[in-house]
Amino acid sequence: MTQPLLSYTNVCKSYDQRQILNNINLDIKPGMVVGLLGKNGAGKTTLLRSALGLLTPEQGEIHVFGSLNTELDIKTKEQIGYVAQQTFGYEGFKIADALALHRSFYPSWDNELETKWLARFELNPNSAINNLSIGQRQTLALIMAMAYRPKLLILDEPVASLDPIARREFMGDLFDLALDSDSGILFSSHITSDIERVASHIALIKDGELLIMDELDLIRDTVRKVSFSDSGVDLSTYKVLNKQPNSAIIYGYTGQDIAGSVAINALSLEQLFVELHG
C-alpha cells in the first residue's frame, strides 16, 4: 500500500456549536485527482484549510506526508500547493516581482514552467497585480501554487473565474502533475462537468459528513435512482444515499432487478448532486 499524501482520520470540527465536519475519514494517494463536491456551507473550505494546519480539528487527526498537520516542517510545506478561494495579497506588486518573491521560498521552482504558463495564459510580467481581473489573479495564484510541482495540491474552487479555454489548459496541467510527478490533488468545485472530466475520485460532503468517496467511474456505474410506488421496496443490499417517499438514490447497483421498482435510472454527477439534496 502506498502511504497516503494526505489522510483525515475521524476529523470533527465545529464553529459556534455548529458541526462543520463530522467524523471525516479520507485518504489522498499519489496520482489521485479528488473532486470535492458539496453545497455552499457544507464544510469544503474547512476541510481543505484544515489539511494545511490553518485549522485544528477538535477530534481526530490529519496527517500530511505522514506528519501531523500542525507539526509540518519547512521541507514538508515546500511540497504543498494551495490556492484559496479568495486570492490574493501581493497588492502593489508587478507580476514579475511577486513571482520573484514567491519563487524564493521554493527551491524546486521550475522557471521554464513559469515562463510557459505566463505566456500561455497571456500574463504580462510587467502588469501590476492591482490591475488584473479576477480570472487573471486566479491564474497567477495557480501558477504560484503549481510551478514547484507540489506533491500535494489543494485547490478551493480554482477555476470558477477562468474562461473555458483556460480551464481546459489548466486541467491538462493538473493531469501532468498527478501522473508525471505522482502528486495528489484535492480540489473543490461547483462545476460538475469539470469534475466529471478531471477527477479520478469524487468526495461528496453533505452537512459536514462524507457521503461518498470513491472512483468517479465506479460511482457513475453503480449509483442509480430507483423510483417506486410502494415505499416498502427492499433496498437493503445497497447503500441508500437518500430516500424520498417515491424514490431513492442507491449506491452499489450492478444490474439486478429490484422487485417493486418502477424505474432504475443512471444519473449524471449534476443530477446526483441535486437528487442528494432533495
Next chain:
Amino acid sequence: MLEFINVNPNSGDPIYKQLHEQIVRLIVGGQLATGDELPSVRKIADHFAVNPMTVSRAIGQLVDQGWLERRRGQATRVAQQTTVQSDQQEALLFKAVDQLIQQAKQLDVPQKNLAELINKRWKQ
C-alpha cells in the same frame, strides 16, 4: 479519428463508456479499419480535456474485448475482428431498440403496430 468522437460530461453515461461505445461504433461502421493506429492515451485525453486514466480505462476494456490490440512499444491498433459483422451491428442497436420498445409499451402500442410503423418510416 478524434473528430468523429464527442464527449459530453453532462450525459448519463460516464466518459469512459462514451469513449468505449463510440470507438466500437467507428470500428463496426468501418470508419476505423483493421490495423489503424489510435492516438496515444495522453493525446486523446488532451483533445477532450479528460483525465488520462479515464481514457486508459476505455482503451483497456477495448483491448480486453478484442476490439483493439496493444503490442509493447507500439501504438494501439484496431484488431482483426473475429465476430460476424452483422452480429456486431445489431448488438449496437440493442439499447436504442430496447428504449423504443419500452416507449411503445408505455404508450400501449402493440408489437404489430410498432413493426408496421418502423416499416412505414423506413421507406420515407
